[in-house]
Amino acid sequence: xxxxxxxxxxxxxxxxxxxxxxxxxxxxxxxxxxxxxxxxxxxxxxxxxxxxxxxxxxxxxxxxxxxxxxxxxxxxxxxxxxxxxxxxxxxxxxxxxxxxxxxxxxxxxxxxxxxxxxxxxxxxxxxxxxxxxxxxxxxxxxxxxxxxxxxxxxxxxxxxxxxxxxxxxxxxxxxxxxxxxxxxxxxxxxxxxxxxxxxxxxxxxxxxxxxxxxxxxxxxxxxxxxxxxxxxxxxxxxxxxxxxxxxxxxxxxxxxxxxxxxxxxxxxxxxxxxxxxxxxxxxxxxxxxxxxxxxxxxxxxxxxxxxxxxxxxxxxxxxxxxxxxxxxxxxxxxxxxxxxxxxxxxxxxxxxxxxxxxxxxxxxxxxxxxxxxxxxxxxxxxxxxxxxxxxxxxxxxxxxxxxxxxxxxxxxxxxxxxxxxxxxxxxxxxxxxxxxxxxxxxxxxxxxxxxxxxxxxxxxxxxxxxxxxxxxxxxxxxxxxxxxxxxxxxxxxxxxxxxxxxxxxxxxxxxxxx
Amino acid sequence: xxxxxxxxxxxxxxxxxxxxxxxxxxxxxxxxxxxxxxxxxxxxxxxxxxxxxxxxxxxxxxxxxxxxxxxxxxxxxxxxxxxxxxxxxxxxxxxxxxxxxxxxxxxxxxxxxxxxxxxxxxxxxxxxxxxxxxxxxxxxxxxxxxxxxxxxxxxxxxxxxxxxxxxxxxxxxxxxxxxxxxxxxxxxxxxxxxxxxxxxxxxxxxxxxxxxxxxxxxxxxxxxxxxxxxxxxxxxxxxxx
Numbered sequence: 001x002x003x004x005x006x007x008x009x010x011x012x013x014x015x016x017x018x019x020x021x022x023x024x025x026x027x028x029x030x031x032x033x034x035x036x037x038x039x040x041x042x043x044x045x046x047x048x049x050x051x052x053x054x055x056x057x058x059x060x061x062x063x064x065x066x067x068x069x070x071x072x073x074x075x076x077x078x079x080x081x082x083x084x085x086x087x088x089x090x091x092x093x094x095x096x097x098x099x100x101x102x103x104x105x106x107x108x109x110x111x112x113x114x115x116x117x118x119x120x121x122x123x124x125x126x127x128x129x130x131x132x133x134x135x136x137x138x139x140x141x142x143x144x145x146x147x148x149x150x151x152x153x154x155x156x157x158x159x160x161x162x163x164x165x166x167x168x169x170x171x172x173x174x175x176x177x178x179x180x181x182x183x184x185x186x187x188x189x190x191x192x193x194x195x196x197x198x199x200x201x202x203x204x205x206x207x208x209x210x211x212x213x214x215x216x217x218x219x220x221x222x223x224x225x226x227x228x229x230x231x232x233x234x235x236x237x238x239x240x241x242x243x244x245x246x247x248x249x250x251x252x253x254x255x256x257x258x259x260x261x262x263x264x265x266x267x268x269x270x271x272x273x274x275x276x277x278x279x280x281x282x283x284x285x286x287x288x289x290x291x292x293x294x295x296x297x298x299x300x301x302x303x304x305x306x307x308x309x310x311x312x313x314x315x316x317x318x319x320x321x322x323x324x325x326x327x328x329x330x331x332x333x334x335x336x337x338x339x340x341x342x343x344x345x346x347x348x349x350x351x352x353x354x355x356x357x358x359x360x361x362x363x364x365x366x367x368x369x370x371x372x373x374x375x376x377x378x379x380x381x382x383x384x385x386x387x388x389x390x391x392x393x394x395x396x397x398x399x400x401x402x403x404x405x406x407x408x409x410x411x412x413x414x415x416x417x418x419x420x421x422x423x424x425x426x427x428x429x430x431x432x433x434x435x436x437x438x439x440x441x442x443x444x445x446x447x448x449x450x451x452x453x454x455x456x457x458x459x460x461x462x463x464x465x466x467x468x469x470x471x472x473x474x475x476x477x478x479x480x481x482x483x484x485x486x487x488x489x490x491x492x493x494x495x496x497x498x499x500x501x502x503x504x505x506x507x508x509x510x511x512x513x514x
Numbered sequence: 515x516x517x518x519x520x521x522x523x524x525x526x527x528x529x530x531x532x533x534x535x536x537x538x539x540x541x542x543x544x545x546x547x548x549x550x551x552x553x554x555x556x557x558x559x560x561x562x563x564x565x566x567x568x569x570x571x572x573x574x575x576x577x578x579x580x581x582x583x584x585x586x587x588x589x590x591x592x593x594x595x596x597x598x599x600x601x602x603x604x605x606x607x608x609x610x611x612x613x614x615x616x617x618x619x620x621x622x623x624x625x626x627x628x629x630x631x632x633x634x635x636x637x638x639x640x641x642x643x644x645x646x647x648x649x650x651x652x653x654x655x656x657x658x659x660x661x662x663x664x665x666x667x668x669x670x671x672x673x674x675x676x677x678x679x680x681x682x683x684x685x686x687x688x689x690x691x692x693x694x695x696x697x698x699x700x701x702x703x704x705x706x707x708x709x710x711x712x713x714x715x716x717x718x719x720x721x722x723x724x725x726x727x728x729x730x731x732x733x734x735x736x737x738x739x740x741x742x743x744x745x746x747x748x749x750x751x752x753x754x755x
Contacts, residue, residue: 144571145568145569145570145571146566146567146568146571146699505570505571508570509570509571509572510571512566512571512572512573512675513675514681
């Protein structure tokens, strides 16, 4: 007799809980056999600081049946077109590069980096090959008021208010997706003989049973970590950041420009994120307490914020850099902070939530008898992804030339660099990153992303072993692409509104569905 | 340049309008906003479609006189060759403005710099006694029909959107002289979705008297062929532009 998986119980609200609830409930909306329940504590707050997303969020919202206009209005959302990394190489005032959200012009036609390096290196790599950098530098939006919902002129993701986002998703899930919302503190777990979770016990609403439990309890990892005792793999030997101090800053004026990208500014022992929403910014200094102390760190944040910070209190959040050894054990799978966390250098936390929710929804085991197989595949998939994210984040550090603090020199110690990254770096001495370097179905960052960081940070390709047999023809093709990009920049700059302008119009008129 | 002022019988006692000039001012327009009450008359010769306002992204009903910006295939040699001219054209140089003194009230205003204004011949607005002429009464009726019509037409569009009855219309036209024209940014009735409506939804449309304009819009699309034909004929005889 097979035991069908019919009831899914998610413990924890916040972004992880509600995206998982929404994705599963939307997929099985017409299936009355599958029920989704979300238990949320009335006393424990959500962490509420995760405000950067990837373009995948557009698809996630579409899959949940959410209108982009409604979402942007309710969550103070703005457009994000990539990340600007300032002062990461040598800390001088003009030291910056972009990791935009679009492929380099002609990426699939010609290997650009050697030709850019030979003939166009007076121009930053991202600016030479991608029109998005200029759009961001000028504070422009990625589309027009006449562009339909979710469609784009330049590829984009969102910056959003984490607290409002959770509230918005909750209302949508409960009103439109038949998600059962239970407000209760989980006090314990009732286990089955095989170690499965039969039910969770609550403060005053009795026991809630389920077939599949999703742990969205944040850093406390109540179910996977605490109850099922899945160990935490500490990655602080690779990525040193262990604390965040954050604050929300008002804009100078109601019509101050809104940045169309995340800004990451390197500091003496870490870096500061700067995210612009409609009516306020969110900034935070993530740092290593081994390389600085809290007073200095708060001082650094206040200096960055300037007078806008006034007498505002900053919030201190300890960070354990790493992830669980497994994510799915027995009938419990962790999504979000309960699975792990790394510094938000490339806004990877929310996309991991989306990918997890998608896999659970799309591959929901039909019955308990096959769940262990799905769990095994889920674990393989996400262990691979966490490793790739760690590699990519570490890349930002190993290419830096800063030596103002041992934080930077320690980061370049080969003992702290994963072998997978070291191997690729060896290959990339002699050729640029290619798609074939990333051949798994579960890749997170494509070759183009590595190119943006490598060449943005001044990594020099050793041209001794390049294939010169077609160099002249390829050089011409590369030049053509770079010229096409220059035209694309001109065109975009002439027709796109500012980010602020478009956001105000969206609030007033909305975006059409077609 | 416009000079927009409220109309009054003393200041504008001798103002006269040249209707031919009013029509001529629309000679370079390839589209104009229209309201529900004129759909049947428009459908005699023009395609009725929907397009987005470039500043707000909001949808509006328009009628087409040409396929490219500045092209009016019904106007040549200084005159219109058409059976019906939309209200938006015939209302010129008048419009409704907000009253300075009373809230919620509108007053008739005039653009005194408009090319159709004369002091000699043409249609007077006020007679010797300062009373409204038939011409001015006609203008008032047009403005009233437009004012009411704009709201009603917006409600109609909202209903179309809520029932997913609009779809993008992309025209790829091969002209006889070998040139090609691509027309974007237009929307028309989504007929497959119209066919899929439930009886309840259809009944609602019928009660609101929306079935007429929906089908009028559908049949009016055929007039695009008419525009293409006029464009081809015009290319043959360039001197007649």
